[in-house]
Amino acid sequence: MVDFRERVIDRSFALAFLVATGSLVALAALPLDAERQAILSWSCVALLLPVRLWPRRGWGRLLFLAITVFVVLRYLSWRTYATLQFHDPTSYLAAVLLYAAEWHGVLLLLLSGFVNVHPIVRRAAPLPAREVDYPTVDVLITTYDEDPELVRITLVAATAIDYPEDRLRVYLLDDGASEARLQGPDSTRARAARERQAVLRHWCELHGAYYLNRPDNRGAKSGNLNAALARTSGDLVLILDADHVPARAILRQTVGFFVSDERLFLVQTPHFFLNPDPIEKNLGLGAKMPPENAMFYGAIHPGLDFWQSSFFCGSAALLRREALNEVGGFAGDSITEDAETAMLLHSKGWRSLYWGQPLVAGLQPDTFTSFIIQRMRWAQGMMQIFRLHNPLWLSGLKPWQRLAYLSNMLFWLFPLARVVYLLAPLCFLVFDLRIYDATPTEIGAYALPYLLASKLEAHYLFGRWRWPFVSDIYETMQSLFSLPAVLRALKNPRSPRFQVTPKLERLEEDFISPLAKPFYGLTALLLAGGAWGSVRLWDESDAEKAMLLLIGLLWLAINLAVVLAALGALLERRQRRRSQRVKVDLTAEWRGTAVNIPLRLTDVSLGGAQGVCPLEAFHLPQSLEGDLCLRQPFGPCAFRTRIVNWRRHRGHYVLGLAFIASSPQEYRQRVLLVYGDSRRWALLFRKRHGYSGFIGATARLLAAGFFHAVRHFLWLSVHRLRRGARGAVDGPGAKVLAWSSRKNNETDKLAA
Template identity: 30%
Template sequence: MDRYDTPQVTHLNAVVAAPARPPEPAGRTWSIRASALLGLGFGLVYLVWRATSTLHPEAMTLSIVLLLLEVHAWLGLALFTFSLWDVDGAPPVPGQLPDLSVAVLIPTYNEPAEVLLPTIAAAVALEPSHRTLVLDDGNRPEIARLAGRLGAEYLTRPEHVHAKAGNLNHALEQLDVDLVAILDADHVAAPGFLLRTMPYFVDEGLALVQTPQDFYNEDSFEHVTDRRSPRAQPLFSEQSVFYREIQPGKNRWGAAFWCGTGAVLRTSALASVGGVTTTSVTEDVQTTIRLHRRGWRTVYHDEVLARGLAAATSQQYALQRHRWCTGAMQVLRQELPLTDRRLTLPQRLAYAATFLGWFDAVRLLGLLVLPLAVLATGASPIMAPLPLFLVLFVTSLALQQTALWRLARGRIRPVPTAVFDLSRLQATLRAIITGLFERDVPFAVTPKGRRGTGGDDGRTRMPLPRLLTALAVGHVLALAWYAASIAGLTPLSYPIPGVAHGAAFWAIVNGGLLVAAIARMRSDRFADERRASHRFPTSARGTFDGHAVTVDDLSLTGAQVTLDAAFAPADGVEAHLHLQLADGVATFASEVRSVRDAPGGPGLVRVGLAFNPGQLDEQARLALGLFHAPSLEDGPMSATAPAVRQAPDDRQRVAS
């Protein structure tokens, strides 16, 4: 038996429903609440002491700035506690499917066909009976052909105004359905997406069901992975706290809001507020506020029913967060949700937690700059006995950080969270100014995937934000000045040495985090690459021009395979890769793009293949194999069969 004879059962990163978690035990819930209240209570005592006993009259500006930063952190914890007081507040899912008509809408502008193909194929395959419409603001004939071949309708419009919101409104004007499901161009729905969400609409006062956003490209900039594991398993996703904890917590307060994709909305509810709002770049949350004002209810269904593409590079990440923050500031300015009496008080507090959270970037900038100011000038923002201050400060900080971690149910990791905060710092600060003070802000579409154009290897490294560069240089200079001053090499002396030493300690910590953020943003792991669609790691079997191969990774546009060096092809030759899918053998005409030694040992080579264009039918079959579970079983969906199986050799292969 040679090395290729044993089949390997392989699960690719299929889009299957991640079941909603079981209810949290009451004892754990109350323990978490107690931790939060303890952190808030001690923090309040600490702040009162700071305000009344520690402000330095000779450095009052720095003293007040530091105190305000600490007050802001305490208020953030208070709103976080409110948001996560109860994460099990969703109503039970009704048992029957309502007799309502539904259309699935896929708005797109410039996303490539490789991204759209699995989204459209999965949407068309959904149950129950429905219409699927691709709303193309790019007026692309190739997307019209793609939609038609996959069984979807294609819709465009004569005037491309108001970006995604205008695109959706144009479609709503053409439709006569009760519900619309909205999926972004990159979000591939699980087979039970509609079956899981539509039952809620038995409640005639319900306007929206929102599901979590989750992502299949777990090598994205937003995912922190365990690089020691064979497949670099993700340990932390930057958005998981929001989608798996904060949004479920909003159910208790009737404040769950639309997040743009993975949602089902009642068309009559949208009509009652004039359609999707067009006055901000975050039309989803703004529309939800208007729905809540009119008395419509919303539900967050905490079960992953679609997966999309997370920001793959630091540039995409910053662009996306800039748009979100800009939109939040626009909505805050236009809708005044914090003071609107047409919203319930809990809804206003829930929106406060969402919108005011963006101002954490201002606090972060202050906490970065303030230690540098202390080291550079010798001014002390604190006047208190050092042992007493350390005891109270460290205790308050520890209790508040513990409360944050417990409220987030362990999903907050301090170091990765700080690195992400720094990575988006410049984009967020610019967005706060843009959203609050500029009136005409264009909608910036986040590029999907990593298709690159730079360098001989097709990879483009992202430039660093100027603010991070300046902060890093500032930390080096401030610490050098501190060391020289301590050594008596400068005219500066620190009147309260303990404060200076503490500032130096925080500058070292902050500097380390800045280095980590810069390293992540410049890492080759998050650069652009040549392959147009996402690569799924696998160890499936196939045949390559009659020779057995192991498929190392697979996408809709290419593959990487390992085979015996004796059968190694030359660069540029045409060849055929045969894969066994759930519905039979798929054959892909391919071009060899690279041949190199494989890490598996001598006598093996790794071959990079690019699938030739014009194989849409085979790509559609592969898309469902890569992204979908085969069936809906007892309760939660699960993949029970390999999406890609061992292919028969050429003697058994069905002719293509």
């Protein structure tokens, strides 16, 4: 009876909600003259400003979204009924393409509003009282051709996870040493594989992990994991990429959820990175703006979690073996096996959740090329899933899950839209194609409020995690390369192949990315289009047409600013440091021969540490070798170190320490020192997020883009443009470049 009553109440609310929604939609479609429309839409935009100051949860959030959706729907209604006119086939084709691109944006806006309507933050789930009741966990670390040193860090950290030893096993799944590769026809490669295998095997033995390989590389990563599943037996599996170093607390914070929910198949945690991605790095914004993936892990995933749609992101996640067995292991139809597996499990009624604390520390790709490889894989993978397991038709998914997955997949169609947006103003300015039938008044009444409302909505939902126009820059940079890949995947969903993302590449000097060439062409095209449009504007006597030309030029100018920022990001900056440096604040003591120096450690890495001490406390010891002693959450520890540099700085001494070669135990301690404490990641994660002013953030981003674009062209002028060209030429340009490089390097604060 109660259940029936609940259902009736639910349905009544749903019906009333539908009526309210229908009313909003109907009102959005009413025809108004441009003057009244301008007043209405700008009033709505103005109303968004105070509403966004209200608490961003509950009905205030929905009110904000309702107003935004209303403005968007009014725009869409006008756009559909009034701006698509047939003049000639070419113009109409261009107009339809632009319209379709806008539809993509509108759909994404609506779906992102849906997905993010009620993000949740979970409370921790306790573990059972007795350790014997803890589920057994297999940690599966996948590797292919990553630097063995990198793999060692992850391996060591995994073995140091805080969990009963008898209930934890760590496995290294070495796909770089499949029998097929070891016996392969290329003797050089085979020898390299064998050498690598030997190293990894040694480390597994040294650190108490299990080494697994398999006969071939079929199925790429999903095949590797499935082969491991057949040879392991833990209740839960923790999946880690080779560069995703787990914190000690990873299992204590996540296993409890599986105990309290038997139908839970996944706990996904955020991918936290120590280094900036190549775009952030090259634009010198690594420490200044939230990382690009922050929006996904900080905002979108908590929203997906509400809709029971958190999906597996390939690493930093704990899964239930029983659920994986039900679907035959990790799915292998796409190259994003992670999302595919999660969707299939959701369709079987399994549940997932997102735990928003960063518990692994990973590495971003170092170059734009690597970055593109990674993103293309994601884009293609999502298109494969869209084609092969479309969420709209996959049986078993709940309606809200379908929308959530659709939102994720539709996003990856952005290359089509971006290319259209880049070229659209040129169609009008250069070829005078009638791609958008509207007067300047109508544009001011419909289009501008819509653009502003959509930017405000993005800032409202994601402003803590993403600056304005960051999406434009990232997507523009990816679109030229992703577009053919996406189209290929849509056409032939079985064609894409898994490609491992290169990590920890050494960049000895600055160089221009080999992927910069299309952007030169694009820049030239936009400049030429702008020049042509300007000439037309100068010569135009019709006021209305002149205004339209001006609007086209402004649009082109925005595109040009984005493309210039892209060029700025395509001057790859050098990266010589091998090990990641992490900011810390730890009390320690350096104990030498007859000298003890109290230190406050400011950053640590696997190679060393840096600390400060009061002036009066510093006495240069006779021998520079000593022990660095400090207390860690997991116990006191001491590291054999050498003082490699010291200097006075603002009333204290700054000491640089290098860790001296060590035993496996000390190495493990070092790994734990740098990577073991997840609270440090949480602090860094929070520190880099926070609402920034819309205008200020935009200005800083565009200024950085322009600055580095100028650097890029200066670099071109003093160097030959060759693939990975090196070589310096003396001259003022080189001096300016050198100066700007120094300035940029100084501003990198985080793990460069």
